Ligand SMILES: O=c1[nH]c(=O)c2ncn([C@@H]3O[C@H](COP(=O)(O)OP(=O)(O)OP(=O)(O)O)[C@@H](O)[C@H]3O)c2[nH]1
């Protein structure tokens with residue numbers, strides 16, 4: 001089975017990528033498997049900038065092709081917050097439950113028709129001596145006023161997906177993969193697979 005390194009420290013993303021890539025015959029490895037201490041500072045102000053920073057830094061250190069993921073939640077009533085700061089919205093400790101509490105507090109009193117939001121994901125693919133490429137995906141939803149479901153990670157329990165009539169955290173891994181921002185970005189990558197990455201798969 002071909003291995004692929006995802007430049008992330010996030011266990012929730014790792015599970016999402018397993019659901020997406022195992023059916024395509026890939027074994028997913030993350031920084032948690034190959035380079036626990038490799039933490040890239042996210043100094044960009046867009047998902048794209050941060051995805052490129054992470055992919056290029058990790059590919060350079062490991063000397064192999066990698067895929068990175070920079071993603072987050074954009075809430076219309078909060079002018080696009082938490083956006084690129086989604087992981088650290090309630091502070092540097094990156095607590096999913098504290099982040100959810102902060103969103104729910106800021107959204108209290110906002111009526112249902114004003115609770116529109118979307119997840120965005122940008123994947124960057126970098127390899128030694130190759131031009132870095134990016135791919136993006138999004139998923140539309142509504143911010144719930146109480147959490148629902150135990151699957152997924154991050155803001156999934158407060159993100160209602162009208163197309164599925166369920167919160168993201170109520171979807172099974174393969175169901176999330178079929179409709180998520182991450183799934184959509186990965187499908188975009190498959191459509192425009194960089195030639196060198198495709199060749200990598202054959203080797
Ligand atoms: O409910 C969610 N379902 C998702 O599918 C999802 N995707 C992203 N997010 C949020 O956005 C941050 C990314 O920030 P981020 O791209 O910097 O990643 P991270 O710092 O967690 O890990 P790394 O990949 O950088 O190592 C995450 O922590 C989450 O808060 C999600 N929340």
Ligand SMILES: [Mg+2]
Pocket residue numbers: 042087
């Ligand atoms: Mg991060």
